[in-house]
Amino acid sequence: DQQVKQNSPSLSVQEGRISILNCDYTNSMFDYFLWYKKYPAEGPTFLISISSIKDKNEDGRFTVFLNKSAKHLSLHIVPSQPGDSAVYFCAASTSGTYKYIFGTGTRLKVLA
Amino acid sequence: NAGVMQNPRHLVRRRGQEARLRCSPMKGHSHVYWYRQLPEEGLKFMVYLQKENIIDESGMPKERFSAEFPKEGPSILRIQQVVRGDSAAYFCASSPGSLNEKLFFGSGTQLSVL
Numbered sequence: 001d002q003q004v005k006q007n008s009p010s011l012s013v014q015e016g017r018i019s020i021l022n023c024d025y026t027n028s029m030f031d032y033f034l035w036y037k038k039y040p041a042e043g044p045t046f047l048i049s050i051s052s053i054k055d056k057n058e059d060g061r062f063t064v065f066l067n068k069s070a071k072h073l074s075l076h077i078v079p080s081q082p083g084d085s086a087v088y089f090c091a092a093s094t095s096g097t098y099k100y101i102f103g104t105g106t107r108l109k110v111l112a
Numbered sequence: 113n114a115g116v117m118q119n120p121r122h123l124v125r126r127r128g129q130e131a132r133l134r135c136s137p138m139k140g141h142s143h144v145y146w147y148r149q150l151p152e153e154g155l156k157f158m159v160y161l162q163k164e165n166i167i168d169e170s171g172m173p174k175e176r177f178s179a180e181f182p183k184e185g186p187s188i189l190r191i192q193q194v195v196r197g198d199s200a201a202y203f204c205a206s207s208p209g210s211l212n213e214k215l216f217f218g219s220g221t222q223l224s225v226l
Binding site for chain 2: 006034036041042043044045046049089091097098099100101102103104105
């Protein structure tokens with residue numbers, strides 16, 4: 001049972017445009033969400049997080065939006081840069097459990 | 113301040129052998145997680161440990177797999193009698209243990225079973 005889903009396995013975007021990566025979850029108990037970026041042969045690195053008490057969190061070119069009623073979050077990257085080409089994972093957890101469930105990832109390719 | 117250290121980076125084993133994967137968490141981190149990534153798949157939770165305790169091993173296969181995080185030394189993920197299906201990238205992550213803390217990942221161990 002995949003509790004965190006990233007339904008788009010890949011996405012291509014032109015440099016300078018906006019990249020939108022989506023993530024859906026099924027467990028209404030999740031209240032903390034994170035996005036990670038992963039380059040080949042490296043471990044995932046943290047990008048940005050959001051708590052369920054917020055619906056938006058911004059950090060530079062990265063913004064995460066949370067729609068609790070739809071159980072949906074999205075990561076916006078603007079403007080996209082070639083160095084953003086990587087696999088992006090969303091993850092979710094429930095406070096007090098310390099367990100993070102990851103999605104299957106979306107491979108982003110930013111075209112120069 | 114060194115990050116999460118995993119070794120070896122690459123491990124080749126023949127079917128039936130044992131694989132031992134090591135993970136040293138970041139300094140000051142007392143919580144360790146192991147995740148597995150099969151080819152073209154996402155990160156699958158395996159086990160979550162604190163020093164000397166297994167807190168959640170719901171993602172671990174019931175047989176052949178075990179994990180420990182002793183009082184001294186790194187966390188070890190041990191796979192006995194490896195099979196080809198165990199070939200994957202195994203990632204370790206650590207956190208300070210506070211609520212809503214992000215995980216810091218190591219570079220992973222790529223296990224190949226011949």
